[in-house]
Amino acid sequence: MFSCFSKSRHPRQVLVINIGDELLDGLNTNGHLTWLGEHLARRGLAISRSVVLRDNLQEIAQELRTSWGLYDVIVTTGGIGPTTDDHAREAAATALGLSLEHVPKAEAALRERFAKLGRTVSEQDLRQCYVPTGAEAVDNPRGTAPGIFLAKDERILIMLPGPKLELQPMFENEIVPRLRSCGCACQGEAYVQVRTYGIGAVPLEKIIRPLLKPGMVLTFGTHTGVVDARISSGGNGATAEELCEVARKVRDTLGPDFVCTGHACLASLVVEQLRCLEKTVAIAESCTGGLLANAFTDIPGASKVFAGSVVSYTNDAKVNILGVPECLLAQHGAVSAECAIAMATAAAEKFGSEYALSVTGYAGPGGGTEADPVGTIYFGYASPTGVWSQRVVLIGDRGQVKLRAVNTALDWMRRNLHKYRVEDLIHGS
């Protein structure tokens, strides 16, 4: 592989151009930017700036013309498919003063794929087999449009297909190795992320800031209760080991508010803890309405530890399916510590699980009382050693209250299982 980059140049300037009318019209969210933001940063290529453009040949060409020379790496997404509104390929050639060259290998791959699917190849489909002179056509086993990788004048242009299921494996399997080969991406991980729960970004910063070495960069992300602190070398050459050392100190200072390093979600950590214990969990949820069960079942392999859930949205369901006593509901109401305890106990019993979580509360916008306003949630937690409840008041709209309630429940269980916690590993090192 070629090596076009001097290793000393840090930090790289990276531009991401997302192409698609649907992103500007609010029809789709720009998930590619989020994904690339994380996966480029992990390789030491933090995005400097990003632009979203319409599927317009002139605008894309203009952007590439202006930006080429200002950035070390330019990544585009979308606009390289076969349809008449895919213009990125021509725009790149125009902007860089290159012609489009036919790649026989790409055509062979496309014809083979179409033959397998029993489809005939049209003239329009064949547009995808052309790349700007000097560029590589990057294999796309999941779709028809090959990617484009062009290294030229110490600059790199990467053009990725729009569908997520094509873009993500192409970036990981094809693009990252090429970036590493030309000395543009680091070999290991360029940052360490500390995931926390129960501490705000401001006090967290007060803990981390004094631990940083000169040049290290600290950024924060918050996700309905989860606060992530990302510590990166900032291009001053801090090693992965030095970053991990900071993370370890943060972990030791935080105690149980420390969740993990890396990107594991709360549900996957609880699933992992339960797998180690060889125990199962069941759920009885009211106001979260299935979202807590969904958090568990989003984790591949959850079936080993997740027994199931009853979404007991009505009092009748609490009584008839779970067996919560009617008199308890009449005396304390469905939104109460007593009901949360009864729900958790019933869930463990009905599903035959060792652990259970329950949630009951007011997600809003309606409901609530003077004592328990909208956002008030009671949680129940049953374990082989007993059953507990807690009350929390959460802010936000209905959707946010549901999400925060799910995270609160998962975090509570994580803390309770904490002593069995698997060794925390710094990802990738």
Added chain:
Amino acid sequence: MFSCFSKSRHPRQVLVINIGDELLDGLNTNGHLTWLGEHLARRGLAISRSVVLRDNLQEIAQELRTSWGLYDVIVTTGGIGPTTDDHAREAAATALGLSLEHVPKAEAALRERFAKLGRTVSEQDLRQCYVPTGAEAVDNPRGTAPGIFLAKDERILIMLPGPKLELQPMFENEIVPRLRSCGCACQGEAYVQVRTYGIGAVPLEKIIRPLLKPGMVLTFGTHTGVVDARISSGGNGATAEELCEVARKVRDTLGPDFVCTGHACLASLVVEQLRCLEKTVAIAESCTGGLLANAFTDIPGASKVFAGSVVSYTNDAKVNILGVPECLLAQHGAVSAECAIAMATAAAEKFGSEYALSVTGYAGPGGGTEADPVGTIYFGYASPTGVWSQRVVLIGDRGQVKLRAVNTALDWMRRNLHKYRVEDLIHGS
């Protein structure tokens, strides 16, 4: 109110600048762009281009300096709070050659808010009470940072706070009326959106394209089975009535593949249908793991029609909680039409509801058989007139299969309830 815009100038050029390191580092998704994309387009202000920048004074000032004069409307999000890394306010003043002026009204509002919360006002907090000369400080009843509205040289600069719960009501309640007053936003709706299910974007385009009047613009968005076609006037002056006329013709051609006009989700339509019928629905779900129940419970007021759900993730749960016969599972397996039928019937019976939906299948990545590979889902639907099943094979990763399964189930129920469908209303007209 002032009127700074000539009405004839169409279409407006609109730039959105989202500010925040977390957006470029993949720590948060740029939901503001999606939301503004829809809400600006509804007022005839489709976004021409969008940029994401870091919280860097020079870069923000540079962007504004370059863009001022090229766009009719510039909207920024984030960077106007009280912390030391909020630079957008100073950047705007610098870029436009204006000084920052103190707004006594804004300081009074801030002091009142802080007094209510029992917090003391710091020097740093008071930075939020300054706006570029000639700009208005826009009320922010949900937070501390006022927005900024500046009309100057036939251009408009709008600066919105970063938190979603402050940004969205400020835009709707404060910004839209100002945009209308100065002749920049249209009074009614600038597009009509036709939501469909069961027809791809390509055949849908073949139906809609011949119905468009010259100048009308057609864009598509797809969301795991839902295909949205948005028809906008494109600045050539097509009236809302003409757009609705196209939508009505599309509806009549599509038949049951037509879902609605506007933005209502499948679950809210089913909830609405059930409310009209005064009937309830229950769910028994396996591979969707709570996501189908969650789709219902995301709708405010769903408790009137949603009885509850059993997430029967294990065979034991199907037998013990739902009462699916063990011999049925032994003979046909949990992923079968027979099991789906039994689950739906049991859900209706256990929850005492008139309707029930059930889902059982292989979401992946594990599981599946030769006859029923990963992605195979069996659905059950019970109604007062009978119980049915259907088998569908869905593509995508685990998360996408779950989402598509939920949409397939909801769409199936919507079609079955179709004859009771409430009158379709064109939103906002």
